[in-house]
Amino acid sequence: MAKIHVSATVNGDAVDFLCDPEQTLLDVLRDELEFNGAKEGCGTGDCGACSVTLDGRLVCACLIPGAEVQGKTIETIEGMADGEVLHPLQRKFIEHAALQCGICTPGLLIAARALLERNPDPTETEVRYWLAGNLCRCTGYHKIVEAVLDAAEEMRT
């Protein structure tokens, strides 16, 4: 099968990979580039566990053809902390115990960061609607929403 050669930027670093036409960006991240933070939950864009940003746009990596990211910039959970220093959202998720099994957490953090970049002072309702595409079967969401609002407040000051 003819492999497609793709050059892209992941978390600020140039990457090159060969992918099959059937491979999604999520397959490429996990299987070719060893970025295992984005998770495969449903594989059909319903659960948000594979959330990444593509040229700054929040997307499900499972619904992006790997071959389409030629020349594009991808941000994943692996690029969120600054070395050993956690992003405020990561720290607040820990403080608020906003995770249990952790499968949804990378996607929720990426989605929450995308929200706060556009809207630094969201209401609780805005947080809940923005995160509607990220399913969590453990927490009941309340602690996640609290963590995002708390992180937003800290990031504004």
Place this chain on the structure above:
Amino acid sequence: MGELRYEFPDTLDAAVALLAGESGAARVIAGGTDVLVQLRTDTIEPGLMVGINNIPEVRTISAENGGFRFGAAVTGMELVEHAAFAKTWPGVIDAVKLIGSIQIKGRATVGGNFCNASPSADSVPAMFAANAVATIVGAKGRRDVPVEDIATGPGRTSLAKDEILASFFLPKRPPHAGDAYLRFTPRTEMDIAVSGVSVCLALDGGGSCTTARVAIAAVAERVLLVDEAADALIGTPVDDAALEALAVAVRAACRPIDDKRGTKTYRIKVTGVLAKRAARIALARAGER
């Protein structure tokens, strides 16, 4: 399944040539939120996928003759974030905002909503009401068609194998005009319409309705434009009597199925209610202009 080829042409002509030259099944892909799921579940098994996201014409929003043209592969979030478009067509934005999650809207397109041809597509009735015209490009050239002519049934369209839906034109809005889309779903978000209604209307200086378009979704094998419902509003001040006549006309046009999301009886009833509410919102928006 044979070997899948994936091409990303830079022009519509090249994309059309690829489709025309493929002997097996081919699929056009833009955002991929439907196509990739169908591919993954083996609902479709094409030999060729033609990605159109590198073609500028299908990815652009622009002003044209006092109206707007936007490419079929413009994403939902791009429309929502386009301030001038969103201000002019709030009913189209109502509908686009209800499509999936933020992640899905970051990829999903109005063009794809039309080509997937689901009877419950949210943006489709809003585009019917907006009197949008689709530009379709194929091996025989370009043609412009009313958007009502694209879908023919569930998952079926009038596009030929070598044709691509390129863009939509929304005409200049008259003054004192407004549009709105409402749908009913059991959940507030991330759900598929049990019923959807779009109303677009314009008023004269005295507040009488001069033009109207009403479209209904999820209550037939495809989205329907209901002329009788529009006629119930035209020439009236969109008062309670006109709204009741609107609801009667809308209910008469519904021909839904019973399924897990709703019964026929319920769908017909709620569609009339949604029509009245959507008309009230469109009326209020028309008064603001």
